[in-house]
Amino acid sequence: MFSNCKYIFIKMNPTDLHILNLLRENARMSITEIAEKVRASRATVQKRIEFMESTGIITGYTVKVKPSFEHHMIRAWMNIMIEGTRMQNIIKELRLQPEVxxxxxxxxxxxxxxxxxxxxxxxxxxxxxxxxxxxxIHNTETSLLLSTYKA
Known part of the structure; x- marks a missing residue:
């Protein structure tokens, strides 16, 4: 199943992890603000972010939408059991489904x-x-998502 996967292990220091966590909370946070929070220079923060982007640790930035904003959407979790070694074919098919x-x-x-x-x-x-x-696809089980709570 994982024969096509490449694993790259990149050692991150505590500053990198701190920067990454701040960006997870707010991807629009300014370099200056991040630098103040991690107690590093703007140049260091910029360099560390560029490093994480170039090595694929950071693959993009996104917008989080408040779940209640999509109040007209129905969300469901579908568990799927797969026959044999069909995983990659099924994943390709599922990626084509707009509802996924x-x-x-x-x-x-x-x-x-x-x-x-x-x-x-x-x-x-x-x-x-x-x-x-x-x-x-051998078997499925579906559950509707009713509520979401912040951990």
Whole structure:
């Protein structure tokens, strides 16, 4: 399953980790503000961020949307059991489905955890049907996401 994966281990120092955590909290935080919080120069912070971007530790920046903003969206978690060695083919198929928000490989009874986002129950029903018809999917179990709580 992992034959095509490349693992690159990059040693990060405590300053790198601190910068990364600050950017996770607020990707729009200024270099000056980060430098003040980590007690380093602006040049050092800029250099460390550029390093993390160039090595692929930081792969991009995004916007987090408040879950209640998407109050008209229905979210569901679909657990999928896969037959044999069909994982990569199924992942390719799932990536083509517009309702699929995220994919996670897991261990245990289920092979994949798929987060779905749809506008209504009819769309959910159609999405589940399309996914269940993908060749190599052995079994599924779906749960609707009702509430989210901050940890």
């Amino acid at each position: 928000n995220s994919l996670h490989s897991t261990n245990g009874k289920w092979d994949l955890l798929v987060e779905l986002k749809v506008k209504n129950l009819e769309e959910l029903d159609q999405a589940l049907g399309k996914i269940r018809r993908i060749s190599g």
